[in-house]
Amino acid sequence: MSYIDSPPPRSRLLRLYFLSLLFFTLTASEDPLAILSRFQQYLRINTAHPNPNYYEAADFILSHAKSLSLESQTLEFVKGKPLILLKWPGKHTYLPSILLNSHTDVVPAEHHKWTHPPFDAHLDHNGLIYARGSQDMKCVGLQYLEAIRKLKSDGFEPARTVYLSFVPDEEIGGHDGAEKLADSETFKKMNVGIVLDEGLASPDENYRVFYGERCPWWLVIKATGAPGHGAKLYDNTAMENLLKSIESVRRFRAAQFDLVKAGLKAEGEVISVNMVFLKAGTPSPTGFVMNLQPSEAEAGFDIRVPPTVDQASLERRIAEEWAPASRNMTFEFKQKVSVYDKFGKPSLTVTDSSNPWWALLEGAVKKANRKLGKPEIFPASTDARYFREQGLPAIGFSPMANTPILLHDHNEFLNKDEYLEGIDAYKSIIKTYASFVEHTRDGASREEL
Template structure:
């Protein structure tokens, strides 16, 4: 009779064999893992292999494919499932190819190994942000096709580059192109975020980033001298005023009167001043120039004109020998002057259909939110097109850009089911929505 130790070793070998065999199978999970292993992380994303993989997956389920490059080496991949009435406005499901970098030594599993643990966690950079939805779109269409489902509206899937660094060579150029206009898009689903609870989060707007740099000038002087209008003195006055504004915004959040994403956030990111020396800075000399940089995030309902007035008159007034620059990385109003947000009430039939489709899978939507940061959705919303941000990940910690980003296999598989319901419901809508573009 075999000893307990031999039986234990035998069982362990069987487990390892089965796990290794499962890794080699061609399943939605293994296809997800394969996509995660492509190194599309910045600063040098390699899009070629990832795009080739997606094209092969699309062709295996008879979707048409098209690759467009608005900037060499930065492809936009477009997949299409033709509807029976292509005259109706189409649907677009978007995700991005790229991911942020990962510090490998701070991960418990290599960030590009897509390691799957015994409890089903798949560790990889991009597991949540947002390669999961890029695969789920395809898997859901594959399942719908296998059941003989045919869409009324044409369904497009786009995979765009450079989202993680602003989307300027990706969706920004794609959204204003003739190729995008030809798609006749009526409604878009883009990425969202995970939810630690059991309700799916959905986003109807993004915050718009501004990069603010303020500069002060003054007459240089001895470090021991007190005098008015020095560069550092003027800059510090501005820093105090900006800090007070930040506190008033943060007070709304602390009091529960607004979410983080519903206020204007202002965060200092650098200070630059001083006269350099071989050993650091000249300590007995007051500098003639000083500079500070701020990261601002404006919710859609913010008044950009009022904020610019505040900056010009209070934060960096010329009467204190100050200048400033603002780099607006997006819009707060569309070309008709409307606030760039998607309606999440019964006035928007797309919203009603989307909500019912999620609920049909046993899911529940949380209160719609404005995204704390920004995504490629802002470029499409600025055209007057309705966009919802949605990534079906419940009971999952938010690990966007964090170490040890993971997604459980069961959550990933449930997401496919949710997208099956969402895609089939949206592309079966035969009504008309009068949006002005």
């Protein structure tokens, strides 16, 4: 009897069974419906402030990490705020690693103003997935994992170690999440060479990409003066002096805004100033005392400062023009993030040939048959700033083309096809970054590697 006619050994049958099971699992996991279902599951976890369900989100991420055979650890720098760190070990552990960062929290939603409930992850007949976090930024966190799932099914093995961080609290400043991670001993041991973090949706066909971000300066200006009868006219009242400051701020804001309206600068390249509160007057049982001029008045401003401006010049403007002591005025910062990194350089990531990570990103996106737009400064703040402060290159990128910008808006949504194409973009990027061995942070040559 020939070998081919004999029954296969039991061990071979088992091996064939497990291989077929593995093939079925990988094939099923590649199915678009399964991919979208996982995205919807993540979106349905309510991680909105002020009471984000971080532990449920952490369990969800850890379960998928296990299915991908990724190493994982849960860091809890602050009790009740788990940070999930995943690791895909590279073949060359001496090479600087890649960090893919995303945040698990989302901003609150006014449920009654949504067409579909914000945590139902409703998929409509047009292929739009409505959910809080669909753009900001649960999409990116899951796209990382789905891209790795595809790479693993292709048999790809990274040369560099790839880390994924799922951090809490980005929407309230990131102080108990990414900031603590960036300052930790754990992070130092990770030997990170490049960080990818969130970007913004793009209304056109080009993906938006960010090399820096405006830093928040939350300013409170206070004016004092003698109280007086509501009918009396006299100089240097608290309200009069504060109104002079508000007008000065308004003129500055208008000049900056004009640059954007004229197309001379992008929004992220100007200093934005918005008054967010005005506090004055003497309360009464029916409202405010109408015949008494208050002795104190204050206003709050949300200022966003790009790293390209002269920080000292803006500080002088505030002290000398917006809140001069000569008008009985003082000021304080509720938050003031420096535009410089810890080495005293503007907190920006280079976007020319001197930064190989930038060229690699451009090439990887092109391989995925998509295009990058002109690099921008992010108009708001992200967790990327904590890594740039360490002197690391960090790029903001969320692959959402032909999509209206709806982060923090009612009816936030993402088209299912854009989500799926974004996975392929990350697959190309991760593969390109993780295969790169010609550069290390200390400038070692290829021969030395």
